[in-house]
Amino acid sequence: MQAKTVNSNYKKLEQKSKYTNMFLRWFLYFVLILFASYFIFPLYVMIVTSLKTMEEIRQGTLLTWPSSLNFDSWLVAWGGRGYGAGDTFLRPYFWNSIKMVVPAVFFSTFIGAMTGYVLTKWRFKGDSWVFLFLLFGCFIPFQAILLPMARTLGALGISNSIIGLVVVHTVYGIPFTTLFFRNYYVSIPTELVKAARIDGAGFFKIFFKILLPISAPIIVVTVIWQFTQIWNDFLFGSTFSFGEAAPIQVALNNMVLSSTSVKEYNVDMASAIIAGIPTLIVYVLAGKYFIRGLTSGAVKG
Amino acid sequence: MKTLKIEELSKNFGTTEVLKKINLEIDEGNFLVLLGPSGCGKSTLLNIIAGLETINEGNVYIDDYNVSKVEPKDRNIAMVFQSYALYPSMNVKENMVFGLKQAKISKEKIEEQLTKVSSFLQVDELLNRKPSQLSGGQRQRVAIGRALVREPRIFLFDEPLSNLDAKLRVEMRREIKKLHQKLKTTVVYVTHDQTEAMSLGTKIAIMNHGVIQQNDSPENIYNKPSNTFVADFIGSPSMNLIKGKLKQSSDKIFFTAEGTNFDIPINNYDFNNTSQLDNKEVCFGIRPEHIHFKKSNEDDFEVNLRADLSEYIGHEQIMTFNYANQDLLAKFPSTIKIELNKETKLYFDLTQVSLFDANSEDRI
Numbered sequence: 004m005q006a007k008t009v010n011s012n013y014k015k016l017e018q019k020s021k022y023t024n025m026f027l028r029w030f031l032y033f034v035l036i037l038f039a040s041y042f043i044f045p046l047y048v049m050i051v052t053s054l055k056t057m058e059e060i061r062q063g064t065l066l067t068w069p070s071s072l073n074f075d076s077w078l079v080a081w082g083g084r085g086y087g088a089g090d091t092f093l094r095p096y097f098w099n100s101i102k103m104v105v106p107a108v109f110f111s112t113f114i115g116a117m118t119g120y121v122l123t124k125w126r127f128k129g130d131s132w133v134f135l136f137l138l139f140g141c142f143i144p145f146q147a148i149l150l151p152m153a154r155t156l157g158a159l160g161i162s163n164s165i166i167g168l169v170v171v172h173t174v175y176g177i178p179f180t181t182l183f184f185r186n187y188y189v190s191i192p193t194e195l196v197k198a199a200r201i202d203g204a205g206f207f208k209i210f211f212k213i214l215l216p217i218s219a220p221i222i223v224v225t226v227i228w229q230f231t232q233i234w235n236d237f238l239f240g241s242t243f244s245f246g247e248a249a250p251i252q253v254a255l256n257n258m259v260l261s262s263t264s265v266k267e268y269n270v271d272m273a274s275a276i277i278a279g280i281p282t283l284i285v286y287v288l289a290g291k292y293f294i295r296g297l298t299s300g301a302v303k304g
Numbered sequence: 305m306k307t308l309k310i311e312e313l314s315k316n317f318g319t320t321e322v323l324k325k326i327n328l329e330i331d332e333g334n335f336l337v338l339l340g341p342s343g344c345g346k347s348t349l350l351n352i353i354a355g356l357e358t359i360n361e362g363n364v365y366i367d368d369y370n371v372s373k374v375e376p377k378d379r380n381i382a383m384v385f386q387s388y389a390l391y392p393s394m395n396v397k398e399n400m401v402f403g404l405k406q407a408k409i410s411k412e413k414i415e416e417q418l419t420k421v422s423s424f425l426q427v428d429e430l431l432n433r434k435p436s437q438l439s440g441g442q443r444q445r446v447a448i449g450r451a452l453v454r455e456p457r458i459f460l461f462d463e464p465l466s467n468l469d470a471k472l473r474v475e476m477r478r479e480i481k482k483l484h485q486k487l488k489t490t491v492v493y494v495t496h497d498q499t500e501a502m503s504l505g506t507k508i509a510i511m512n513h514g515v516i517q518q519n520d521s522p523e524n525i526y527n528k529p530s531n532t533f534v535a536d537f538i539g540s541p542s543m544n545l546i547k548g549k550l551k552q553s554s555d556k557i558f559f560t561a562e563g564t565n566f567d568i569p570i571n572n573y574d575f576n577n578t579s580q581l582d583n584k585e586v587c588f589g590i591r592p593e594h595i596h597f598k599k600s601n602e603d604d605f606e607v608n609l610r611a612d613l614s615e616y617i618g619h620e621q622i623m624t625f626n627y628a629n630q631d632l633l634a635k636f637p638s639t640i641k642i643e644l645n646k647e648t649k650l651y652f653d654l655t656q657v658s659l660f661d662a663n664s665e666d667r668i
Binding site: 202 | 383392
């Protein structure tokens with residue numbers, strides 16, 4: 004008798020917890036979907052608008068679906084209309100950005116790897132101070148160094164040039180890349196370096212033959228970080244370059260703001276998407292490799 | 305000619321003195337174990353021999369040649385590390401020949417060395433594998449192989465077995481011993497494990513606080529520890545050290561612990577120095593395995609002690625007795641039954657005792 008009541012009690016409790024769990028699960032989905040749509044909404048508006056004609060934009064609302072897939076505004080954004088003065092389009096600036104971002108990412112990653120290697124595997128007196136000062140670089144607001152940097156670039160004769168921007172981005176990338184590589188190399192046993200020294204390998208050989216081949220995961224992290232930072236940078240680009248030498252983000256700004264007659268929302272939206280695509284590609288390609296790099300690691304026994 | 309000679313070597317990191325005036329010599333073919341608790345400077349000493357650490361004072365000689373300022377690769381040494389330190393991106397073969405390639409040795413010679421060593425260590429099946437695909441024991445073997453192909457004058461081992469599990473450790477210990485018996489190369493081996501040290505070494509140097517406490521054969525380290533640190537460090541459980549005084553009357557010498565009414569005769573003890581023994585404060589050292597339950601020697605000293613604690617560990621048992629309010633540990637076969645809290649008759653083997661000065665802690 005006693006046992007029976009206890010048993011039915013358990014059943015009731017079981018039922019109750021089942022309902023509670025179900026409710027919580029649905030609530031969770033609701034919240035997730037809500038936030039997801041909140042984030043996806045601007046992208047939706049951008050894509051939809053870029054595919055409409057100006058006529059459609061004026062008549063419909065933000066959310067209306069385009070009547071046909073019309074890529075004209077994309078072509079205009081990329082290649083211009085073909086008439087002379089005042090026609091701004093992204094193609095030359097896109098290549099400017101590529102010419103800036105590739106060397107800047109390469110050099111800042113390489114120098115960061117070297118610095119991280121020295122700071123962890125070739126410790127010297129005061130090395131922790133060097134690292135600390137490097138870290139300051141991560142916390143200095145970029146606005147603070149605009150003027151001195153402009154003077155420096157002028158003195159070096161590379162202001163308003165892609166090379167100037169490569170230098171600026173490389174220098175300001177080093178604190179971050181060093182931090183990444185230092186933290187990665189700290190976890191790699193120093194005995195590896197000792198063994199290589201006994202085997203007769205020198206400073207560079209140890210770096211290139213032993214440490215670099217196992218650095219894939221952190222290289223990918225650094226490249227993603229640096230690429231996004233440099234590609235999306237507007238401040239340095241707009242300060243240290245103008246006209247022909249400007250990177251894509253500056254050109255995008257010029258295009259959208261310097262409207263001659265009517266605001267062409269469809270072209271603006273297409274341009275904005277084009278300017279954002281390379282970072283997306285880097286995330287998708289490198290992100291995949293990043294996970295592979297992490298799992299295949301196994302440095303220690 | 306000494307294969308390795310270390311002379312008045314001192315090393316400090318900043319203000320911390322890690323090694324203090326170390327002197328050490330090894331003859332050709334010896335297996336020297338540097339043994340000590342963590343932080344005693346044994347690994348630093350090994351790194352200095354390898355040339356991976358700089359020296360503050362003193363010199364290191366290999367084959368009578370002063371190598372204090374010679375690069376690690378030119379010292380004719382090879383080292384095996386605790387974490388194996390196999391290059392993760394290279395396969396076993398590349399790992400083993402990396403050093404030879406750096407030394408610009410001819411391809412045929414490298415190939416020959418590789419075949420010889422890999423078949424000797426039975427790793428020839430693994431040559432194309434990456435270190436991450438090897439088991440702990442295999443990695444250990446490859447690490448030894450990498451050292452072997454260099455045909456060094458001296459092998460340096462830095463706690464090579466402490467990353468292995470207990471069973472594998474015993475196996476690999478035997479393999480290293482066999483290896484040394486076959487090759488007869490001089491070895492310097494760092495460990496904190498006394499069993500490893502005793503079973504492998506032909507010489508053991510016990511270190512503490514950057515000083516060599518005793519450098520001797522395993523037998524002498526065990527039987528005639530030169531101070532209380534060595535006595536306490538070697539043996540499990542470690543040597544009983546009972547505080548008391550010496551009494552000398554005519555030609556007889558006795559040891560008496562405080563609060564006991566009996567004297568232990570130690571006439572046959574081999575004193576380093578026989579002067580001023582009367583009333584000297586000493587520690588009477590006797591190992592747990594030299595306290596017997598049955599009289600085995602004519603000279604065994606008989607004593608009645610109360611058993612306080614019994615620890616059963618399978619093949620034997622460790623009993624704790626009360627000796628004038630000091631713990632006295634004894635080791636017996638586990639077949640012997642001893643009742644707790646009762647006086648038990650025990651026999652001290654007086655041929656195996658050690659005496660230490662209570663103040664200087666040195667053997668007397």
